[in-house]
Amino acid sequence: MDSNAIKILLEKYWEGTTSLEEETQLRIYFNGDQVADEFKSFQPLFQFFQLEKEQELPEDFTERVVDNLPEQKPARVYNLRWGMRIAAAIALIIALAFVIRPYLNEQPETEIVASEAGEITDAEEAYEELKMALALVSNKFSKGTDKAQTGIVSIRKATKVIK
DSSP states (O other), rough: OOHHHHHHHHHHHHHHHOHHHHHHHHHHHHOOOOOGGGGGGGGHHHHHHHHHHHOOOOHHHHHHHHHHHHHOOOOOOOHHHHHHHHHHHHHHHHHHHHHHHHHSSOOOOOOOOOTTTTTOHHHHHHHHHHHHHHHHHHHHHHHHHHHHHHHHHHHHHHHHHHH
């Protein structure tokens, strides 16, 4: 290869515009025996590339690299659903606190306030009225139970006659 062609290829090489074929031509030229004296200074560079290309890693290379790596703790993985459940529970507790709080501060009333009709004004009078109302309800339930009992007995008798 003539020296002008080598000069042009070297200029393109230093600019980084050579193709793979042109770089292969340069490697072949500089690794050969017929290198011009003006290009002898570049010969060790291309010979170095060739030596590095031929060099192989030792068999225990991977083991040595892995042994020299620092130990890493596994990364913590946070589940978004779990966090959302916690946030929802906290929001629910806060909402319930605002709803229940007014009822917790109320004092029980000791006096009975007069009704809209103005009939009851005293606690003892209200108690007596309540007793009478409950007695009336109890009496009505008893009468209804008696009638139901009578109906059940008559149904039983009728079914015995049919059998």
